Amino acid sequence: MFFFFQLLLILVAVKFAGDLSARLGQPAVLGKLLVGVLVGPAMLGFIESSDIITELSQIGVLLLMFIAGLETDVDQLNKTKRSSFAVAVGGILLPLLGGYIGGIAFGMSQFEAIFIGLLLSATSVSISVQTLRDLGQLKSKESATILGAAIVDDILVVILLAFTMSFVGSGDALSLVIGKKFLFFVLVIGICWKVVPWLMRLFARLRITEAVMSGAMVILLGLAFMAEKLGVAGIIGAFAAGIAISQTSFKHVVEEKIEPIAYVIFVPIFFISIGLNVSFVGLSDQILFITIFTIIGILSKLIGSGLGARLTGYQWKSALGIGSGMISRGEVALIIATIGKQADLLSDKYYTSIVIVILITTLVTPPLLKIIFGEKKVEPPEKMQSA
Known part of the structure; x- marks a missing residue:
């Protein structure tokens, strides 16, 4: 019963905070993120993180990226592949260097400092996707570059992380990790090309309620599961599922019906869950550490990814927008931080x-x-209402 009360608070808090943020001239997603800190353990303590909230929030982020895939212009994504690669590489090199130098300055070992650099190199664009959607920019060339760069970033960072962990006796062998990623992208191309259209037609013929949506959810969860099993973030599988369905005749039906499922419950829980991880206990001695690495984290992505965009033809304003869209570390970096803690590459002293x-x-x-x-x-009224 208590969970139902928590769910009630989450829905009320997220919706009103998003509305207030929009009225103040900010993206609605900012208010949704901040209210998680307000109602969470760090301040009012009305809601605490739990296994069920964590699991539901993961569904939320998968749905968010699935919708992004549905709304992505594939032709635009293909046109920006050169820029996406440059943005990803620039957004890895500078954070890796900055994190390493910062780690050494705080007395970390070589491998610990490298790990911090890799952690800061990660990018999670789920928040950027929602913000761009709020701003009506999700189908822009800049958005396509950000999404493409995030995919490249995920691949390169995890490979580098596996390479680092192989030296300290943790994780899978490097060849196995690279092999799994190669297998994933081979499989996902084949599945999206041949299996997805066939599966959607199969489900559409079933004499059941919401047959098309059932097929879409099967594809979404199946590709997300496959991605996780093969060492790629589940959000990449969800994004691929969205792109695949967007190329079928079922795109508009799925797009219209998936948004109520996502934005009524699952996405609000995802936004709240981020704030629930904040704790101010015992941080007085870590202010300098937090300040230094926050500055490194923001500027290294902004400059590194921004330069990658600028060098591949974007004007400065667009380049800075792309760099800004790559700043968010989100759940990807949180997962890497947990892995580092378990592998003794991130001490308890610095974890929080x-x-x-x-x-x-x-x-x-x-x-x-x-x-x-x-x-x-x-945007059309229905798009504005769903945001």
Whole structure:
């Protein structure tokens, strides 16, 4: 029964906080993120993180990325592949260097410092996707570059992480990790090309309620599961599922019906769950650490990814917008931090502080994107209501 009360609080808090943020001229997602800190253990303590909230929030982020895939212009994504690679590489090199130097300055070992650099190299664009959607920019060339760069970033960072962990006796062999990733992308191309259209037609013929949506959810969860099993973030599988279905005749039906499922319950829980991980206990001695690494985390992505975009033809404003969209570390960096803690590459002394750094980078992304891209573009009424 208590969970139902928590769910009630989550829905009320997220919706009213998003509305307030929009009225103040900020992306609605910013208010949704901040209210998680307010109602969570860090402040009012009305809601605490639990296994069920964590699991439901993971469904939320999968649905968010699935919708992003549905709304992605594949032709635009293909046109920006050169820029996406440059943005990803620039967004890895500078954070890796900055994190390593910062780690050494705080007395970490070589491998610990490298790990911090890799952690800061991670990117999670789920928050950026929602912000761009709020601003009516999700189908823009800049958005396509950000999404493409996030995919490349995920692959390169995990390979580098596996390479590092192989030297300290943790994780799978490097060849196995690379092999799994190669297998995933071979499988996902084949499945999206041949299996997805066939499966959607099969489900559409079934004499059941919401047959098409059932097929879409099967594809979404199946590709997310396959991605996780083969060492790729589940959000990449969800994004691929969205793109695959967007190329079928069922796109508009799925797009219309998936948004109520996502935005009524699962996505609000995802936004709240980020704030629930914030804790201010015992951080007085870590203020300098948090400040230094927050600055490194924000500027290294902004400059590194921004330069990658600028060098591949974007004007400075667009390049800075792309760099801003890559700043959020989100759940990807939180997962890497947990892996590092378990592998003794991140000490308990710094774990909570790094989590705070990750959350700050996530919180600053929406206002930065709003500043650079400006007011929301006019969209059809149904799109505006679902956001």
